[in-house]
Amino acid sequence: MKLANILVFLFLISCATQKVQETQQENCYQYTSFPEFHRCSEKVVKSSYSYRLSFERDIIDQYFAFGEVLALQVEKKTKDNIEVFEIWGDELDKAVKQAELRGQEAAEITIITAAIAVTAYIIYKESRRIKEFKKLENSASSAVNKVAGTTTSYTPNSGVAACRVGLLINRVQGTRNNLMNNWC
Amino acid sequence: MSQTEIEENIRKELNLDLKIKNIGYKIQKTFVEKCPSKKLDLGLMTISQQDIKGEIGATLGNITSFGGLLEKNINAYKKIVNLNDNTKVIGVIKNSSAEKAGIVFGDEILEINSTKISSRSNLEDIYDGNDLKIKTRRNEKIIELNIKNNLICNIEFEAFQTNTPNLTFFRSGNTIFISENLMNYLKTEDELVMVLTNEFSHYLNDSSTLVAGANRLNQSLQITQILTPWNLSLSGASDFSNDVIKRLGIRYSAEEESYADYMSINLTNLLGYNSDKAKIFWERLVKDKPTDSTIPEFRPVDSKKIRVITYSNDEKLNRFPTKEDYENFMKKFKI
Numbered sequence: 001m002k003l004a005n006i007l008v009f010l011f012l013i014s015c016a017t018q019k020v021q022e023t024q025q026e027n028c029y030q031y032t033s034f035p036e037f038h039r040c041s042e043k044v045v046k047s048s049y050s051y052r053l054s055f056e057r058d059i060i061d062q063y064f065a066f067g068e069v070l071a072l073q074v075e076k077k078t079k080d081n082i083e084v085f086e087i088w089g090d091e092l093d094k095a096v097k098q099a100e101l102r103g104q105e106a107a108e109i110t111i112i113t114a115a116i117a118v119t120a121y122i123i124y125k126e127s128r129r130i131k132e133f134k135k136l137e138n139s140a141s142s143a144v145n146k147v148a149g150t151t152t153s154y155t156p157n158s159g160v161a162a163c164r165v166g167l168l169i170n171r172v173q174g175t176r177n178n179l180m181n182n183w184c
Numbered sequence: 185m186s187q188t189e190i191e192e193n194i195r196k197e198l199n200l201d202l203k204i205k206n207i208g209y210k211i212q213k214t215f216v217e218k219c220p221s222k223k224l225d226l227g228l229m230t231i232s233q234q235d236i237k238g239e240i241g242a243t244l245g246n247i248t249s250f251g252g253l254l255e256k257n258i259n260a261y262k263k264i265v266n267l268n269d270n271t272k273v274i275g276v277i278k279n280s281s282a283e284k285a286g287i288v289f290g291d292e293i294l295e296i297n298s299t300k301i302s303s304r305s306n307l308e309d310i311y312d313g314n315d316l317k318i319k320t321r322r323n324e325k326i327i328e329l330n331i332k333n334n335l336i337c338n339i340e341f342e343a344f345q346t347n348t349p350n351l352t353f354f355r356s357g358n359t360i361f362i363s364e365n366l367m368n369y370l371k372t373e374d375e376l377v378m379v380l381t382n383e384f385s386h387y388l389n390d391s392s393t394l395v396a397g398a399n400r401l402n403q404s405l406q407i408t409q410i411l412t413p414w415n416l417s418l419s420g421a422s423d424f425s426n427d428v429i430k431r432l433g434i435r436y437s438a439e440e441e442s443y444a445d446y447m448s449i450n451l452t453n454l455l456g457y458n459s460d461k462a463k464i465f466w467e468r469l470v471k472d473k474p475t476d477s478t479i480p481e482f483r484p485v486d487s488k489k490i491r492v493i494t495y496s497n498d499e500k501l502n503r504f505p506t507k508e509d510y511e512n513f514m515k516k517f518k519i
Binding site: 039042058059061062063064065066067068069072091101 | 467
């Protein structure tokens with residue numbers, strides 16, 4: 001029994017270490033095209049120990065599957081790059097609700113995905129500084145509040161919002177990552 | 185539940201069964217050479233009082249405790265197909281040998297090769313043989329037909345109802361099951377064909393499957409189907425429809441599912457359906473995320489699936505796909 005516990009502990013440590021290393025190696029926020037960003041964020045999430053140890057992976061899998069549908073549409077030029085960021089953001093609510101139905105553990109893993117997606121939007125917006133993104137900003141704000149479980153109003157400052165997302169990820173993963181360092 | 189409601193339910197089931205068996209038969213016939221096991225089949229759906237007694241009586245034991253369920257079912261079939269003491273035709277599969285011979289809904293099957301037919305099992309016993317002589321009665325007139333039996337894949341297609349909404353499809357041995365809810369969720373026949381060919385591909389590829397007997401599984405489904413309109417639960421039957429499906433433990437690996445996805449797109453086209461329309465099913469499923477879907481519990485529904493479906497649809501083969509085709513495809517698209 002003791003041996004089994006030790007093995008499980010070693011496995012958890014190994015996964016956690018791997019997660020931190022991989023997260024630090026990835027810098028998804030350099031991408032402004034949705035397909036690149038989406039695939040990068042999928043890689044980051046799926047290499048996290050939270051994902052690997054979750055029994056609710058299908059929620060995240062389906063979330064990224066839909067992201068892939070959008071990514072392919074951008075590649076085939078049937079949808080606009082900006083448009084799909086908005087659609088993908090709207091999907092956050094659905095994913096979170098679906099996870100909530102299955103309990104807190106699932107909700108936490110979904111936060112990682114949600115947070116990354118929201119951050120993607122914020123960074124995308126900041127890099128382009130396009131005014132038309134105001135609508136998306138509100139949608140992102142609602143998603144941030146949703147995953148954070150707060151009712152505070154959104155501060156239209158991407159740095160603050162990204163920091164909040166970083167803190168969320170930090171809370172869920174129990175680590176301090178480069179995303180947070182960049183924005184807080 | 186009134187007699188009329190029972191009748192309506194049976195009519196609905198018959199339509200669903202015929203729909204899935206029509207497509208299933210096309211699959212069975214078109215790809216017969218690829219199947220590891222084959223069988224002779226007339227393409228007939230039949231019912232007799234003995235069949236109903238077998239389905240209800242054998243499994244429920246004391247039928248009177250269910251308010252004359254047996255009698256009501258028999259009465260319903262009397263209304264629907266004028267059921268008497270013989271075997272009646274309740275469905276003729278499209279392009280089957282039975283249809284080509286001219287058998288129609290409501291025909292009474294009296295004899296096949298001079299053997300009296302009293303039930304489905306009796307009918308199946310004498311299926312073996314290429315040339316059959318069938319004696320039927322239609323509108324009090326005796327008709328004798330010569331039928332050449334068709335060789336098809338030895339696989340079954342079954343639609344089933346569940347007590348609670350459930351979008352699912354899976355396979356047990358050589359029986360492919362699809363829930364009525366999923367059939368209603370599918371928007372086109374193209375989508376239905378792709379779903380069925382996905383599972384059929386797993387069968388051809390010898391993917392892992394539930395080892396429990398399909399007959400027992402099928403029997404449980406039939407009981408559930410009979411009881412569903414009554415809102416009755418019977419341990420086993422209702423458990424099956426609600427929870428057991430989830431606990432069957434059949435889950436294809438990512439690799440098995442990916443190969444089946446690739447094949448399903450190509451088989452859909454080979455069957456004369458449109459994979460451009462069919463592939464929308466998976467896109468809609470990941471977008472809608474229906475809470476009553478247990479599909480992801482049987483197979484990975486992820487971004488890899490979407491890529492395989494999309495790219496294989498872009499590069500249609502127009503011939504039966506081989507493992508080598510699939511491997512080259514995966515290399516080409518770096519999936």
